[in-house]
Amino acid sequence: MKYTYLGRSGLKVSKLCLGTMNFGVDTSEKEAFRIMDAAVDAGVNFFDTANVYGGIGSRGKTEEIIGRWFAQGGGRREKVVLATKVFGDMENPDDGPNAARGLSAYKIRRHLEASLQRLQTDHIELYQMHHVDRNVAWDELWEAFLVHVYQGKIGYVGASNFAGRDLVKAQYEAKNRHFLGLVSEQHKYSLLCRLPELEVLPAAEEYGIGVIAWSPLDGGLLGGNALNPAAGSRSSRNQERAEKRRSQLEAFSRLCKELGESEANVALAWTLVNPAMTAPIIGPRTLEQFESTLRVVDIELNADVLKQLDEIFPGPGGSAPQAYAW
Template sequence: MKYAHLGRSGLRVGRVALGTMNFGDATDEAESFRIMDAAVHAGVNLFDTADVYGGPQTPDMEQGFGVSEEIIGRWLAQGGGRRDKIVLATKLYQPMGPGPNDKYLSAYKIRRAAEASLGRLGTDHIDLYQMHHIDRSTPWEEIWQATEQLVREGKVTYMGSSNFAGWQIATAQNAATARHFMGLVSEQSLYNLTARTIELEVIPALRYYGMGLMPWSPLGGGLLGGVLQKIEGGRRTSPHMQQTVEKYRPQLEAYEKLCADIGEQPANVALAWLLHNPVLSATIVGPRTVDQLTRNLGALDVTLGEDTLAKLDEIWPGPGGEAPEAYAW
């Protein structure tokens, strides 16, 4: 495993992080345990989850709330130094019940959400506590006051964000600086070869404030994992995926041909393309099986040359650079 600092912090995390959204949903507990054991064995140390992971992310479901955290908690309870081997990250924001204060980022919700996650995880601290989305109705003075209290109590070590715009990151960091608080150390964003909008303003903001990028959906929901090869091999796909494949078919054909020409698997090329970005601390993969995790880790051994990077830009063009030059001068 290769490691990098999580943004400007002194914390070092594996360049491939384990996403656990499938735990309790697409992946049962036994296989989830095997995946976590295999991840630790391979040197993966950042485990990423959220209070809503493990089933349909809706507050009116009969089961599924907090299942991913609970599975991780039962895995940690097996002992063997498991808790000390991982950087444990979870999130809050989304509805965890039908009440008016069961969602978003009020101080009331932050306190309750943290205590509930600690209980499900069976631990006394969260290493990286991430806001799953921006809360436009709660002032930063309230958010930071609540999270500072969790840090003072030793229940949270670092704070991160997810799905924030560049200006929202700037607002959050400036408010934290005024309070002499470290603020955010990382941002989870949608980022892959097919979705490059964050290159306009989010990535420049992360670079300026010393925050580490952690892309989610690095394979574009499977689109960049050799989908044409799999369809030709008889793999069935959902109607939505079929429509997406047809939309991007010319690009996918060029992409998978390029991967074949350089002798690398499409998924590993997509992950390696992300990993070459200096702002990125770790890319989050969400394997459903141990075999998928093992294949994803192969991206760490892939080095993309300048010619290959240029060809990837031709196939999957970004927004034209950073703002404002991308659209002005």
């Protein structure tokens, strides 16, 4: 495994981040344990989850599975850089009118304590805002996070689904408090979703915010089976979208075949080319899927291959404003 710093922090994480959204939904607890054991054995030390994972009616279930895996001991907790999130509705009637999606000092405190209990740990390395909430002032947000950093319950603060302007505002307000601010931004980014190249990725790079790519396979569309999915598979749910992209996906498959690599691994390796990128999130449903992604960090895409990928999946043309103005 290869490692890199998480943004401008001194924390080193693996260049593949284990996503756990499937745990307890499409992946049984037993299989989730196998995947997490294999991840640690392979040197993947970066695990991402969220308090809402588990699905409607079962929110928190994924964190509980991870907590029971930690509880087995054997150094499992100590070997993991753990990331979870706050923002969503946890379906807890005690939250009352504050149950709705959003951020507040009240919600951050309550939901952090609940996550710690489910995860069976006393600290979280990376606590992420799952979405921006522009109804809450940074005076409130940074004060809330600072309390928990000083208490040792969280190590670093991250964001997810922030616009470029939100990243800049967050860092400006953090600097006024002599605080490190955001160390990461988790953002949707893939060969089929390159809009972040306009504003978010340049802003993150400039401000030392490590980007973590979610949905780097665009919901399985770049996984290689989208045009010929097995009945009932996740790819079959994307059949209509895949047909609209048929010419692109077929060209992509031909290129990957020439490279001798799977479509999924090429798509993942491509995200790591961007200098702002810390790691793509891999979301395996099975141990075999996890093991097949491990060679991603060793795949090198040369200039000619990158040019061909740009031709198949055109981006916005660079960063703003040069992408659309003189």
